[in-house]
């Protein structure tokens with residue numbers, strides 16, 4: 001008899017549900033439901049989107065689902081009262097209003113102390129900074145907080161009734177250390193003034209419980225619900241990322257990360273020492289501006305994504321002297337929450353649709369290349385890069401990334417790797433062993449020696465340094 005598992009990716013822009021054949025790893029159905037724009041959201045909206053995608057993927061009609069796991073956008077602050085109702089909209093990872101609180105944390109204790117204590121230096125994304133913001137700005141709501149959890153924990157709770165999390169997502173809160181796998185409640189006491197109830201941290205393959213009746217389909221035993229994971233850790237699991245491999249994900253965020261047995265400590269505090277979804281470690285750099293730099297520029301040009309790609313690949317390869325910094329929504333790497341985008345080198349000759357499109361694509365590629373350089377600087381082994389996420393579909397990005405990184409870029413078969421990682425975890429939780437699903441690489445893109453891309457990289461670095469100096 002067939003058996004299937006369900007993987008869920010509740011990410012910034014949408015909820016994706018995939019139904020996967022347990023034996024072969026083949027995707028049998030997939031559905032997506034959108035999330036609203038904005039950097040704060042009522043968590044019930046994620047639940048509604050999950051219900052829609054769950055239904056559209058045909059899960060309720062199946063009697064063969066043995067496991068379900070949820071992966072979700074990291075860091076989002078879901079703070080609920082004793083009744084389980086959110087006291088405030090969840091502040092998302094890309095909401096920079098908590099930047100002053102994060103900056104204060106760093107100035108009070110210093111980067112070294114934070115790296116020792118939680119292996120990351122606070123930035124506005126971290127849940128701890130968001131809780132500090134809530135305490136200072138919405139004290140009445142803060143006083144009602146009974147439990148704090150992350151987006152994926154909120155959905156796991158509604159699927160299974162269990163208040164649990166996993167190492168990978170806990171490690172992004174700013175009050176958990178992925179080396180001893182312990183919470184640091186004293187940080188909550190110091191910066192939130194109280195220690196709310198926190199979800200129990202499960203091991204990667206440990207079941208949270210079983211699916212509650214309202215989610216079950218017709219017949220069969222209720223599926224096992226896995227611990228879930230942060231979305232980047234789930235993508236690592238979905239890719240079966242190995243040492244020497246670095247994933248670059250181009251979604252709402254741009255992320256650059258590796259999976260290693262030993263934790264990596266970046267004394268500069270720029271790289272976050274997250275946990276992965278297998279019991280190992282996930283050193284990660286994250287930018288706030290990735291795919292949407294390209295889609296926003298396309299919309300400004302009145303171009304659809306095909307036309308945008310044509311524009312970005314038909315002008316001079318260095319974007320004709322135009323240089324863009326992509327900080328449209330503030331930035332996290334580099335840590336410039338107040339930043340805005342920059343466009344430099346405008347002349348009557350350079351200001352063309354082609355150059356504008358190309359400078360946007362090159363800006364995204366360069367911000368990712370800067371992250372990769374930081375990983376290399378802290379001696380993470382970078383032998384191979386795997387490109388994933390919605391923005392990885394961009395032929396324009398694919399065409400400039402190898403020369404920007406000066407490295408061959410492997411493009412895995414187009415798939416929802418976060419949701420697939422969740423499905424892989426669900427299979428692991430349900431059967432006790434990781435499934436043996438194949439990973440298919442569709443193309444290997446080698447650098448071409450394009451000097452224009454190299455020229456843009458130099459101009460980008462100079463412009464970034466000037467702007468960083470201006471803001472400091």
Ligand SMILES: Nc1ncnc2c1ncn2[C@@H]1O[C@H](COP(=O)(O)OP(=O)(O)O)[C@@H](O)[C@H]1O
Pocket residue numbers: 011012013014250251252253291292294295305389390391392393394395
């Ligand atoms: N061909 C493309 N070129 C550029 N961006 C793209 C392309 N296809 C999809 N995207 C963008 O990718 C993003 C979605 O990627 P995804 O990884 O699902 O994001 P998230 O996980 O943050 O919700 C959207 O902004 C979408 O417009």
Ligand SMILES: O=C(CO)[C@@H](O)[C@H](O)COP(=O)(O)O
Pocket residue numbers: 011012013072073074075093125172231232251252253254255284286
């Ligand atoms: O904050 C981070 C990683 O630290 C982001 O990567 C979020 O986890 C959101 O991811 P996407 O929705 O862009 O995939």
